[in-house]
Amino acid sequence: MTDLPITTTTASDRARDIRAAVESRLKTRHASERRFKLYGQLAIAIALSFLVVLLGRIVTQGASTFVVHSISVQVPLDPARIDQTALEGVNYDIMVADAVLAKLGEKDDDYGTKSEAIKDLMSPDFGFQLLNMIKADSSLIGKTVTVSGPLRANADLYFKGEIKRSSPEEERTLSNQQLDWLDALKSSGAVKTGFNFGFFTKSDSTEPEQAGVLGAVVGSAMMLLVTAFLAVPIGVMAAVYLEEFAPKNSWTDVIEVNINNLAAVPSIVYGLLGLGLFINTLGVPRSSPLLGGLVLALMALPTVIIATRSSLKAVPPSIREAALGVGASRTQAVFHHVLPLAMPGVMTGSILALAHALGETAPLLMIGMVSFVPGVPHGFDQAATVLPVQVFIWENASERAFHERTAAAIMVLLVFMILMNAVAIIVRRRFERRW
Amino acid sequence: MTPNGSSFSRSVMPMNRDDSASHEAATASAATSGPSVKIRARDINVFYGEKQALFDVAIDIPEKSVTSFIGPSGCGKSTFLRCMNRMNDTIPICRVTGAIEMDGEDVNDRSIDPVVLRARVGMVFQKPNPFPKSIYENVAYGPRIHGLATGKDELDAIVESSLRRAGLWDEVSDRLLQPGTGLSGGQQQRLVIARAIAVGPEVILMDEPCSALDPIATAKIEELIDELREQFCIVIVTHSMAQAARVSQRTAFFHMGRLVESGATDEIFTNPRDSRTQDYITGRFG
Numbered sequence: 191m192t193d194l195p196i197t198t199t200t201a202s203d204r205a206r207d208i209r210a211a212v213e214s215r216l217k218t219r220h221a222s223e224r225r226f227k228l229y230g231q232l233a234i235a236i237a238l239s240f241l242v243v244l245l246g247r248i249v250t251q252g253a254s255t256f257v258v259h260s261i262s263v264q265v266p267l268d269p270a271r272i273d274q275t276a277l278e279g280v281n282y283d284i285m286v287a288d289a290v291l292a293k294l295g296e297k298d299d300d301y302g303t304k305s306e307a308i309k310d311l312m313s314p315d316f317g318f319q320l321l322n323m324i325k326a327d328s329s330l331i332g333k334t335v336t337v338s339g340p341l342r343a344n345a346d347l348y349f350k351g352e353i354k355r356s357s358p359e360e361e362r363t364l365s366n367q368q369l370d371w372l373d374a375l376k377s378s379g380a381v382k383t384g385f386n387f388g389f390f391t392k393s394d395s396t397e398p399e400q401a402g403v404l405g406a407v408v409g410s411a412m413m414l415l416v417t418a419f420l421a422v423p424i425g426v427m428a429a430v431y432l433e434e435f436a437p438k439n440s441w442t443d444v445i446e447v448n449i450n451n452l453a454a455v456p457s458i459v460y461g462l463l464g465l466g467l468f469i470n471t472l473g474v475p476r477s478s479p480l481l482g483g484l485v486l487a488l489m490a491l492p493t494v495i496i497a498t499r500s501s502l503k504a505v506p507p508s509i510r511e512a513a514l515g516v517g518a519s520r521t522q523a524v525f526h527h528v529l530p531l532a533m534p535g536v537m538t539g540s541i542l543a544l545a546h547a548l549g550e551t552a553p554l555l556m557i558g559m560v561s562f563v564p565g566v567p568h569g570f571d572q573a574a575t576v577l578p579v580q581v582f583i584w585e586n587a588s589e590r591a592f593h594e595r596t597a598a599a600i601m602v603l604l605v606f607m608i609l610m611n612a613v614a615i616i617v618r619r620r621f622e623r624r625w
Numbered sequence: 626m627t628p629n630g631s632s633f634s635r636s637v638m639p640m641n642r643d644d645s646a647s648h649e650a651a652t653a654s655a656a657t658s659g660p661s662v663k664i665r666a667r668d669i670n671v672f673y674g675e676k677q678a679l680f681d682v683a684i685d686i687p688e689k690s691v692t693s694f695i696g697p698s699g700c701g702k703s704t705f706l707r708c709m710n711r712m713n714d715t716i717p718i719c720r721v722t723g724a725i726e727m728d729g730e731d732v733n734d735r736s737i738d739p740v741v742l743r744a745r746v747g748m749v750f751q752k753p754n755p756f757p758k759s760i761y762e763n764v765a766y767g768p769r770i771h772g773l774a775t776g777k778d779e780l781d782a783i784v785e786s787s788l789r790r791a792g793l794w795d796e797v798s799d800r801l802l803q804p805g806t807g808l809s810g811g812q813q814q815r816l817v818i819a820r821a822i823a824v825g826p827e828v829i830l831m832d833e834p835c836s837a838l839d840p841i842a843t844a845k846i847e848e849l850i851d852e853l854r855e856q857f858c859i860v861i862v863t864h865s866m867a868q869a870a871r872v873s874q875r876t877a878f879f880h881m882g883r884l885v886e887s888g889a890t891d892e893i894f895t896n897p898r899d900s901r902t903q904d905y906i907t908g909r910f911g
Contacts (some may be wrong), residue, residue: 511748514743515743515747515749516744517740517743519740522770
């Protein structure tokens, strides 16, 4: 009994010691917690700032593409200047230039220097419009017709402030006189500023003001269609077999390792494969959506397989047992229960693989999709261009006006991708089941 | 395989080699000496890769009664249960030797399709595992894949009678199209039992069916098991000796992969022959 108080004191002493020890470490523990939180926030801030810089640069560079300066001109179709036997050979551009010159109230000299200078400000599209009008209705000859269209890219750039009067005349593509004319046209209200619908309704062109992304968008869509129809069914079936049916032995291990490795193979290698196999051996038409789709399907396949396998793995084994327990065969268990439950993951993985394929450029350069294609592809075996390659082509172009279009095409590509990712997220949210 | 085990089985088996004769003999003897044997297992050895999980298990499981398997964790009772509907087939490294005869037919025979076998031997798992589909679909799935119903009306009738026999009809009849996963744990387990009943099995295997349930839900399941015993041969694996005592007529005690003792439940619990059984049921280990 006598030593009982002593033991209680020592016990409370020990408790106090433990508390003191814990409290002395508490400070450093809190500090390290705060530090790690800060690191995390810092990392996110850096990542976000990169994103802002990237998107900001693309948007500021590309936004001006969506504005276009256009003009309407009344052109008198002088029968003396139109050789009806050779409509294609008539110099319509000069007729348009003369009409603009008349509008400016200027008289040309004998050598036609002024109208040549005006011609450089007008899109060649005006000439084609006149040609098509006359071809359609030759009675127009002798009358005055109205044509409207964009100014040439250089003039457009001047209005957008890309070409400055302050820079020395010999360093710019427009002379002082041309700038004077443009100012005069602008102040007279003849030049209209509007939304550049042409960028979305036209395909690639050698003239920047005529160039649009329609061909590339259609080409990309057709190519993705081929990729999706090949990569998704083949990938899903391969994954289902490997995950649910294949015996687990060294062969399947080898296959698994190889699939995982394929996902990490540089994409240009797939381009080489496409060149060697599809073009040289199988004779698939060069630079067609079919060919691009085949190559990208090869590239997307490992990703689809891996995504499908992991979502099959995520389905709880109790579901398989439940199905087998009521007497379903393995195939029934997989196709009635496991695969439907894995479908949201399969869809998400497939869409992300397709989005990745959409942005792929390198393998397409190898298979000749880098060519200039001025129209919308009419079939899967026709020459086509796709968005990332269009970006690549325009970036390499020498005209300055193509550079803003490069950024604008990137914006279209990004919108395409954001839409696909959004679909992936919606699919996941909408159909994901929880256990 | 130990010589001891095989000699035991040989001494018991010869008279039962002729399937039809043994079946008739069993049925005839049922009238006089208790229920006939539904499942007869002899020499069952199970290997997971190199590791042996069951050693020479031999047991007779009677028709239309509840047999419970008890024993400490890892003693092989669930493994043995899964031999009876060949669920172990799904584990690639698992190998089963020996004979399990249901009505005199070896379930491991090449001519037996596990799909058919599992329709005859239903299974209820530890954790309620309804399909993430509607209550109706959960019950209708089995009959549908086996082609047990010719029309919608017939299928509806099977679903209703299965749910009734599982004691769930009154609780869910107004929400058959709602997901089965939305039910409570006890209801889910009864739904799973209804799903097993729907394909018209002869045997129902239950692998710790109440381990994830609260006492009230457990009582309901036990009550249900007692009712179902009149139509089915039920084998239940349980960790609760009280449950074994409550629901089963026969009990088998497993220990370290061996069947130590089996017999009438009251005998096992009141007068065990083996000291290990004695130790286990008195709570000295396990």
